[in-house]
Amino acid sequence: MKKSNLIIGLFLAFAACAPKEDVAGGAKLGSQAAVLLQKDGNKTADFASPIAVSAQATDEGTQKTVASYQVQLFKENNTNLVATVALDETQVAKYNALYGTQYTLLPEKYLSYSKVLNIKAGNVLSEEGTAKLNISSELKDNTPYMFALRLNSVSGAVITPNTQLLMVTFEKIKGQIKNTLAVTRDEYLKIDNGTSDASDIGDTFTMEGLINVQKFRGPDDRGEAGISTFMGTEGKALMRFGDNGVDPDHMQANGQDIGVKFKLNQWYHIALVIDNGKTTAYVNGKKVSEFNKSGALGEFFVGRSYSGGRGIVARFSELRLWKTARTAAQIKDAMYEVSPRDGGLFAYWKMNEVKNNKIPDVSGNGRDLIMQGQSKKAGRQNIKLHDEDKGVKINEE
Template sequence: MKRMNYIKILCFFAVIAGLGSIVSCGDAKYDTLDTHAYIEEALSGTSQKVTVQATGESFTTLNVHLSNISSTDNHYKLVTDQSVLDAYNHINGTGYIMLPEGYYTLPETITVKAGQYATDALSIALKAFSQEMMKSGESYALPVKLVLQDGSISPMENTGTFVILAESIIEFSAPMFVGAPSLKANKFTESPETYSQYTIEVRFQVANTADRDRAVFKNGGDDASFILLRFEDPQSDNENYKAHSLVQIVGRNRLYLNPSNSFKPNEWQHLALVCDGSSYRLYINGVDSGVLSIPTGATTFSDVNWFSLGDDSYSRWGNCKILMSEARIWSVVRTASQIQNNMTQVSPKSVGLEAYWRFNEGQGNVFEDATGKGHTLTTSATPTWIDGILSTDKATEWK
């Protein structure tokens, strides 16, 4: 890394830390900041996600640099640090827990030799998760901190830590319905819950988009609390989208928004609606797909219903096949990065997670709330269970 680029980065962190009175970034002098060690990956973010394979070990790398060369060798080690993970969870609204000992291997020695700026890439091994870990539904991470063992150049406080998000490939079963199952959470009806802001998410696969007004999610109530996510427009194929491939939000006061991205049949895809109390924002497969201003106010969840009838008295789902997984309701605004990083799994203990259905029971037509808050989903429809689905699969064959 060039010296002046690093100075700019140090200035940025100085401002963040409130050190503007000590460091003037307009005419920064390198000597003012001294020489520091840092993790290169931490310059562009506080974390990275690693997919952990189902067997054996998976590997990632980190790079340790100095802001200037040293006349002597400097020796470091990477250690795990719970406080780093706690801070990450607090800032990002996540619920990651520490990867257990025995499921990772850190480099034993890290040396930046005299006259050099950096080490070779450091290899970090992550071991395949146990069945117990995968069934727990927890999200795991490895928070590391760079520590000086011998030498004179200390790690930078901000860029000397990093969080590796360890996402395992999960094998699961999912229920397949033919036509609308109309999954209902009766607890919301019996004891409605009101949120000033919220996020609704679901991952699913449909066989076709052959008709309009196919409801993915409904929340019955007055105009102030009305929510309907449905396949609707366009009414016929056009140069941009296939007919009925846009999942539209019809919300407060019957205001609506069509997303700028469409759904494709026969593929696993993700839908998220985020409401901050004054606007709706739709995400399709983690991509920001449109925002709509709405009258300010809270929303009461009183009649939660997944994949139900639309506004008509009969189901427009017809004989369309539906596979579903990872449905959630939050009482917080989820950010784009949170949505993108947690499509296939999230910790049931995550802050603001009010209801979470993983649909991985493997049998029956009753689906438990993984949060333990009792928002059980039920249906009179009988699904066909499809086994052996991997969280990394782009599509699942129909039965």
């Protein structure tokens, strides 16, 4: 089927079921028509399917692109056309009433967006528009906001029903878990910089992150030495659960059992600081172990050590490597988030975003994570995030 015929079919289908209030001018068969597209995935704008965006409280003072959009015609136009887009403050209340939600209308003063989109003669797509949000300290933490962009008009065209509203939700997250990454024993993550190497971090550094273990090893499920690996470098500095002589639900950090019995399906923040020949371990912001031992990093993995039989079934969030020895106060106060612009960061993987099948290193140091299969047969995996932990906090008792 030709592209133009496909768009005509979609246009007729939308027109057949659209409420009258969404029809601009009333379309006639064969006339020019337009729809608003959500640029990500080229999806038609849909009132029922908002774009969900979040930011951390540490992002305050920055600007974030929260939506990209275009106007699409159902056939090529012979002249230059102009489309206009505007905020529609009435739609948030309608959405809340229809779906039983409690979104707060995002004030316009925090938004900047493309209000005019030009469509050049001979094209079916307009130039791209963007909506950007200023992450202000005035926006309430952990409060779901919403705004709506409406395709108001397109010169020389009618707007196809039910395709003119782009809904966007936003939340500034502080002190709680948002999206997470789940892995199985068949998967692991490595730094995707060609070498998977972190040796240039030096001999003073900190590894930390949030972890929720879904399954420890057991008598009938020993794997290799009952080990489930968190992260680090085999033989240098590593955090893992279990080993010969270490219970499967105890953590071995830099070669030593830190004396904590971990529970399944519970979030923990774990940090390992190596500084001046000394290793210090923290769990949920509390120092639990300290001993004399130096360490280093080399080939750095998350969920793998030595071989493919030492994987883990767990969910991760907020993984960080620091080229400094973090203090007890710094660890305690920043379990859920830190500023990506902190100069002490070596790498920072928030686990709340996937780009080109990679977990971005938001520190800007270019050490993105890529998922791999533990065996050659398993091959490269696709990264999928989960939001079942939204709003959860660790148990700090």
